[in-house]
Amino acid sequence: MKRKRKNYSANEKVAIIKRHLVDKVSVSDLCDEYLLNPTVFYRWQKEFFENGAAAFEKSDARRQRAERKRFEELEAKLQVKNEVLSELMEEHVRLKKTLGVP
Structure with a gap:
């Protein structure tokens, strides 16, 4: 068994x-x-x-590493948001031109 x-x-x-x-x-x-x-x-x-x-390890070094990791994650998230916003703005401009709106 x-x-x-x-x-x-x-x-x-x-x-x-x-x-x-x-x-x-x-x-x-x-x-x-x-x-x-x-x-x-x-x-x-x-x-x-x-x-x-x-x-x-000093807790300070651990905290700094954790903060750095969080900072990098937030930067990546911000980059994605900027890319999405850029795509939306391009689409908005394209629609305005298509509809002839000033």
Whole structure:
């Protein structure tokens, strides 16, 4: 019978990795306890170490990145609106010429 896959939250993954690194629980014991494949554990650990620097970033840098992203999204939205407005104005001028309206 196939067992159902458990989806672990980010906090649960960190807690499992912490038990290995701090509490010195072996990977095999953790994998048995949580019904994990060891390759999954090692993938989590790799991601944890690769993304660990984000935890030490200053919130100011994160906020600036978020603001920059929002600014770029708004610029793109404004560009689309300008293009639509330009098309509408061209259509308006064309209709006025067709109807002979000054």
